[in-house]
Amino acid sequence: MIDLSKTNDPDYEDLYEKAAKEAENILAKKGHKAGDLGFCHLVWNLQKKILKEKHNITWYSPAEQNPNRSYD
Numbered sequence: 001m002i003d004l005s006k007t008n009d010p011d012y013e014d015l016y017e018k019a020a021k022e023a024e025n026i027l028a029k030k031g032h033k034a035g036d037l038g039f040c041h042l043v044w045n046l047q048k049k050i051l052k053e054k055h056n057i058t059w060y061s062p063a064e065q066n067p068n069r070s071y072d
Contacts, residue, residue, distance in 0.1 A: 007060045016059065019050040040071055
């Protein structure tokens, strides 16, 4: 069972948003574009890494929180 206590904590929302923007900027520099097929998964993977490395937060993407749902 995954611990979502910080993932869904509103006190961390700004931090999650900043990490997502940072991930999007890094991906844009590599030629990826928002709206491309699978882009959300690239952002979430990088966002997860940023949050762990910079803030020691284990964050779970929407895909991880909802394994029976399809995202793209």
